Amino acid sequence: MEKVKVGIVGCGSIGTWHIERFQRAGAEVAAICDTDEGRLEEVKARYKVPRAYTDYEDLLGRKELDAVVVALPNYLHRPVTIAAFRAGKHVLCEKPAALSSEEAEEMLRARDEAGKVLLLGLTQRFRDSSRVLKEHISAGELGEVYYAKCGYLRRSGIPGMGSWFTRKDKAGAGPIFDIGVHALDLAMWLMGDFRAKEVMASSYSKFGPLGKRAGDWGFPEPGGPFDVEDLASALIRMESGATVFLEVSWAAHIGGAQFYVTLLGDRAGADWGSLTMFCEEMGRQVDKKLYAEANDPYLAEAVHFLRCVRGEEEPITKDEEILGVQRTLDAVLRSAKSGEVVRL
Ligand SMILES: NC(=O)c1ccc[n+]([C@@H]2O[C@H](COP(=O)([O-])OP(=O)(O)OC[C@H]3O[C@@H](n4cnc5c(N)ncnc54)[C@H](O)[C@@H]3O)[C@@H](O)[C@H]2O)c1
Structure with missing residues (x-):
């Protein structure tokens, strides 16, 4: 079968990861796009990509492209994804879906009108x-x-x-959208429950406004604004009666980074990080260690997307899941801002 031809829009930190993974997954990365000309030329040469554009409409105009990866700042997910569908491309759009669930709904409508595939980059599912x-x-x-x-x-x-x-105008939120989306999606996906009923949340900005605790991801712009949160927590009551607790931070006085999901069921519990289940067998409490390969989730995501493009698989990210997560995160923001419980 002919190689799937992919265009990558956004050649920043994650865009270059996608180029490398799609090449390894057997696709042809036929075109790239970035507004930063220096970065574009450097990436074009490094990955030997035949075509490079500074305007995404020019890339979308290339008839030979089957699919596009949207690896852009959050505020561009909606317009570029919709433009890609109108140009007849399949889309892998990075997380979070958009700046709001209304924007995400527009993207899904454009997908339906085009009859193409949308996969959202919820990479943690691919571990x-x-x-x-x-x-x-x-x-x-x-x-x-x-x-x-x-x-x-x-x-x-x-x-x-x-x-x-x-x-805020370009990212929509700080860690709530940036990394909270991974933690919440993973918890909801593992539970199989995406329908939140009400949310009580708080958020704080204690480090960013002082210019403290910069990480090594992205391209800093000295003197630029910081008007998002750097820590947030939320208590989420689900329609099912279940409760989800979510906490996120880009900066905090803690011992080190943590990424965790813990699930409690009435038959057993589970810890995602250590891949352990906490069970009861014949009246005894038993810890069961599960086994998994240490894989590259970005490569697995690319392989899955290519199979979706070829019609061999359905995207793992379902509409109600994409919207369920985005609506819940929107509610986290609204509750943190108003100080009130938000009902969905
Ligand atoms: N799935 C994951 O694990 C994961 C990891 C990191 C980032 N992301 C997501 O990927 C997206 C990009 O993040 P990043 O870390 O690569 O950001 P980044 O700032 O490193 O890169 C963004 C790139 O987009 C380019 N750009 C900006 N406006 C453009 C335009 N109009 N047309 C073309 N190019 C334009 C910039 O020049 C830059 O090179 C974000 O939505 C982020 O949330 C996902």
């Missing part, structure tokens, strides 16, 4: 450990999952200080 745990939970081994705790916390890791990352 083999996530897949293995999901299989055990889907087989009913936890019973009814009624409580989940999840968090993605950094001691010192504000991406792109002063750039789009730390501007």
